[in-house]
Amino acid sequence: MNAFWIILTGSLVATCCSLLGCYLILRRMAMVGDAISHAVLPGIVIAFLLTGSRDSVPMLIGAGLLGVLTTFLIEFFHRYARVQADASIGVTFTWLFAIGIILISVYAGQVDLDQDCVLYGEIAYVPLDLWITEGGLNLGPRTVWTLAVVTMLIILYIVLGYKELFLTTFDPAYAAAIGISTSVWYYSLMTAVSITTVASFESVGAILVVAFLVAPAATAYLLTDNFKTMLLLSVVAGILASIAGYYLAVWIDGSIAGAIATVTGIEFMLAFLFSPTRGILVRKKQLQPVQH
Amino acid sequence: MIIQVENPVVEVHDLTVSYDRKPVLWGIDLTLPAGSLVGVIGPNGAGKSTLIKAMMDLLPAGSGYVRIFDKPIAEVRNRISYVPQRESVDWDFPASVFDVVLMGSYGKLGLFKRPRQADKDAAMDALQKVGMQSFANRQISQLSGGQQQRVFLARALAQNADIYFMDEPFAGVDIATETAIIELLRTMREQGKTVIVVHHDLQSATEYFDWVVLLNMRLVASGPADQVLTQQLLEQTYGGKLTVLTKVGELLRKQEFPARES
């Protein structure tokens, strides 16, 4: 049963991250996703200190706000202080992440988070924190419920905003010309990434969030030319990685989050080499007759 | 030679546009006649793209205003269409030709609504007009430059707007595409649409456009093509950089001066 809950948790995180990741990589914002996933840490710690719990709505909102603030800060440093774009990302997220780690050390007694957990999460403990109603009914792990709600929200967001997100990602200038606000969709997307990151953080840690944001989407991007298929394939790749990663971790007795990230990398490598349309090994074969 | 018209479709009044405080367009006063094919012509860095972007309010104006159909732009967005430069988007994007053309309907649909059959028909119809109907399901990454341009054009057509802004639609396309596009633009003009085209080829300008705007950081001329495309005006546009103007622009940027006082 534990395996089921862990894999389910991983799959839920994979689903929201992969979906949003498709937009991030097409907007060339993969590193912004990386930055947000690190920078929400102080928000999580502060929200935790204030509310004393992990799976609370204030926590999601508070830390989510910090994620959006991160994008504002990156923008601000870049536009008003004219810091080079990549440096602006690098300075912002390392700074906020460092604050988060320091807060954790200072309030070590009050915050139920430790440094290692921040990096690679505690997905193995997910099944331990059960939601049991007053009547004694066992509803399963709390984290799964939180993540399920967040996943539903993300799917709803993408379904409702599908055409606007599609257009502002592909051709922002045209979108603006016909009256679709690019900044509304940009910041709502960043909000979605932040909320997802916060919800996923404690179970899978910062690094797996990045891996899930980027690797399944990149894998899907090499396999298809249809955007809807890309969304779908990225989710499939993410879920498969959760399953395979779990068993890999059990097999070599290591971190589950680390193992899942490893599998997403293997998936990408396979697509990179063998994608029917874009794999570098496959492409070579197709090109050979042309050379003669 | 700056000819102003009665009841213009586009009215540009004292427009100054700056990048990073450095003005790239100075005090443009311009009116364009309805139902015409307008060419915006000038050397590289003259601010041609900047002008049409500022006309659509995609760039903030340092001073002045633009009115289209005698209204502020926000009120007439659904009557405007735009064909950006081909290089401005990533053609590796996972989308089909039909997906892109269907975007033409997005502006009118509004939030949360999906394209209906009528929108899909309009998109197919637009594809047919540019001779790309057989490519509807083709991935955009597989298109040639000319085909990409036709797809962008089809997207604008599917929008069925009244005024079209096109940024270098003839850049890097094959002869067949160029002929097809100009034919299409002429048909649009006959239907009473106004098409404003950024163009860099002087040879074809007389032949293509009814109205020409000569631009080089400032408006050199605006009027009927045959009157504007004269040796003297072209020399003014292409020859002799206005060093003083450039230097003052640099100073404004360096000193971080406001474009207008207040």
Place this chain on the structure above:
Amino acid sequence: MREFIEFFSFADANIRFVTVGSVLLATSSAVVGCFTLLRKRALVGDAVAHAVLPGVCLAFMLSGTKNPFILLLGAFVTGWLSLITIDFITSRSRIKEDTAIALVLSVFFGIGILLLTAIQHSGNAAQSGLDKFLFGKAASLVGEDLIAFSLVAVLLLVTTILFYKELAMLCFDKAYAKTIGYPVRALELLLTTLTVFAVVVGIQAVGVVLMAAMLITPAAAARFWTDKLSLMLVLAALIGAFSGVSGAYVSYTAPAMPTGPWIVLIVSMIAILSFAFAPGKGWVSRLLRQRRNKTLILEENLLKLLYHLGEEKQDFHLPHSLQQILEKRAIPKKQVSAGLSKLRKQGYIEKTPAGWQLTLQGQRRGERVVRLHRLWELYLTQYLQLASDHVHEDAETIEHIITPELEQRLMEELDYPVLDPHSARIP
């Protein structure tokens, strides 16, 4: 306070070593970071930093020791591999660079975490301390490790100084460097190697996750203080060194604290303060400059106004009341009063019982503003064919900014004109 004195007296040999070590580590990564920043590849360092972890773990698993040179070698191999992978992915597929960086970063790190946890769970007693790679620990850097990493850091600094000219050219203009016969590929390889080494040693101080800050942040901060590369390197090195000392201090006074994050926090604060307050480029100094411009505009407008009044009366030294001034132009009364008293202090105007009047000096300056205004109007009508009723607004700004050289040039191009487009005389 006692601890502070104890630490900075450097009486304890241990403190001396730790401090020297941290400073060397932080300095070398800051210096190399300048070059990666200027080559717009700042975030690549982040990927290398994360990719070092699996190398360290593999080296430990294969050798079974924590010998610093072996771990360094492992780190170096996977750090290098990560860079090659990023380049390979971007050049051989349609994956863009940012995606490739994020992908390599997270996957390599994931593998590293997997190996690290597997080692930890294996019950091998020798492994304890490997996890210091995650967040770094300057204070635990002693003996063999300290010597090893300090050596590499010194080597890095020396190499950078030796190849300063070549690396500078590579960052400044790669194409040009190629045409004048620089071995560009070899230089790129050198810079890459330096980056990997800088990451490998820097990690000892701040750990894998925050390593990016040691490369990017001092360089980004230094960039705000100077446009000269040599000075930028020195400043970045100083900022790095300062953060290194403070890191050592923190780990001395609060051993329970993770030192890496403190170093990064300090270096980030320096950077953010630089972004805000560095003279010239800083955000605040730019705001101040904009405010100074506003003051300048106000003052010159007042002088111009008094000059105009003088023109009307054909006597420039008549006094004018505040009321007259306010009627002439709609400027808030408060601003006018403030501006007038400032101008008086500068000796441009005098206050008499009957009102304000221009001094000779003030008349000259007012005259210049009016002249520039009318010259610019003329320029706009003649060279830009603007209608004469549109040029006033533009000239209102430009009159304040034209330099004497530009003024001379305008006079020449306009052929020493007498009248402006509104037929007013150009003084």
